[in-house]
Amino acid sequence: MDSGKTDRIILHNLPFKPMLTEAAIQQRVGELGQTLRERLAGGQPSFVVMLKGAFVFAADLIRASRLNGEVCFVRTSSYRGTASEGKVRLHLAPDPAEITGRDLVLIEDIVDSGYTMQAFLPELERLQPRSITLVTLLHKPEAQQVPLKIDLVGFVIPPHFVVGYGLDYDGLGRHLPAIYQLDEQY
Ligand SMILES: O=P(O)(O)OC[C@H]1O[C@H](OP(=O)(O)OP(=O)(O)O)[C@H](O)[C@@H]1O
């Protein structure tokens, strides 16, 4: 019988234990969608999705918001294994036609050190959007190294490395519907 309990998992060589259930994530994403709908009522935003990690969250959030916006994708990377390399690479740049003069909803899966947003926000601002609403599913304030204005946060979490719901450890774990934290006891 399925007890609904989610167990420890192994990705590559590392063990992870449950942190946030699928149900808790879905409930919170629904609330974030409603907040966005109220804040941008009647607007047609451009949703800017930070690949790869935010693709799962963005798909659920955009539908939960029921806002009739456009969707565009950008891709940055800076993590190897469980640590930031500090250097943020831009692999897929934003298309100015989708940014300039638009109300943007910038969708991140996690703000950890803050280096990704610190590097990427000026790239967006250079293209002169009308507004930027930064939404992140997860925020690790104790790990953040640089100041940032984050408009909406799904969950404030302690500074553990996490996977699932789009987030990976060296390419694995993005498919998981729940979020798991590195189990440092093993
Ligand atoms: O606040 P930071 O410490 O900069 O970390 C946050 C960023 O790290 C992850 O991306 P990553 O570079 O791992 O690329 P990915 O989304 O393709 O996994 C995540 O998706 C964020 O974009």
Ligand code: HPA
């Ligand atoms: O905790 C994390 N897990 C996966 N990717 C990440 N990118 C920044 N922090 C994390």
